[in-house]
Amino acid sequence: MGTVSTADIPVLSLSLLGRFALTYGPTAVDVGIAAQRLLAYLGLRRHGTRTVVAGTLWPDVTEERAHGSLRTALWRLNRGREPLVCSEGDTLALAEGVTVDARTLMDSALHVVGGPSLDPVPNLLFAGDLLPGWDDDWLLFERERLRQLRLHALDALAYRLLEEGRHALALEAALESVRIEPLRESAHRAVVAVHLAEQNVGEAVRHYGAFRDLLRTELGIAPSSDFTSMLPACALTCD
Known part of the structure; x- marks a missing residue:
């Protein structure tokens, strides 16, 4: 009698990102x-x-x-x-x-923040939000904890990919961070850093200007001096 490979054994998977799903191999469990x-x-x-x-x-x-x-x-x-x-x-x-995608995301995010390697780029950092539509009180803390961890990981991922010259992936990571939290300056700085690395000064200035206007409208404040100093002087004067 032949032995059964562990690869042939169905895995129980719990998905909490984007929507709830429980699967046993390819079969959904209700x-x-x-x-x-x-x-x-x-x-x-x-x-x-x-x-x-x-x-x-x-x-x-x-x-x-x-x-x-x-x-x-x-x-x-x-x-x-x-x-x-x-x-x-x-x-x-x-x-x-039982595997849990949210746990895998946490592990991937922590690895990006403190680990030595980015291969492969962790796709789960671009996964859906944690159980959208659920309003349980206990879940609010877990959702915010995971959101903050993902944001820090995406910022770190963008800069590390930028250092490796992988500009398209770096920009994707930075823009995903912007999508999650549009008022987060560190994410916008990463976007501008990628544009400047590619010598796309015009795009860098446009992105900075859009963020400056957003901050002014939403919070009544200006970007930090560190952000402003990344750009040519015309970024401050051209509306």
Whole structure:
């Protein structure tokens, strides 16, 4: 009898970027709303005690009802299949074999910020937002944490690609950072730095001017002197 390659074993994947999706290999796994939120919580927080998980996911009901809802969600997730959620004592966590795209994004972002290599360029930095449309209170912090980590990674990625002469990819990273947070000066500085490296002074000046006007309209302030000093003097006088 031949051995089964690990490459042939379907992988349970939890996607939280762009939309919620749970797949087992190529097959989508349908779970209820309560189970989705439990999986999302454990996918982002990695683990939690039953009391904390129940109180976080069902904050508007009694503790007894919250624990009952948690037990029901766990039963629905683990019935008739390999467990998706495991418990050790009072602590819950995702089963070891479940991959989570948001965790992969965090690891990629941290690698970009502090790691030595960029090959391949981590595509997950350009993935969708974290569970758009979900308004759970606990998710607001996780969404902001991931957003800030991604922004720092995209800025770092843009400059490191610029140093390597990979201008198109550097510009893409910088513009993605601008898309996520249009008022973030560091992202706009990266865009201008790429344009100047390519000797596209006109585009650099136009981008600076658009950002200057945006800051003036939205916040009533001007770009920093460090940003202004990157450009020829006409950037300050030409409207």
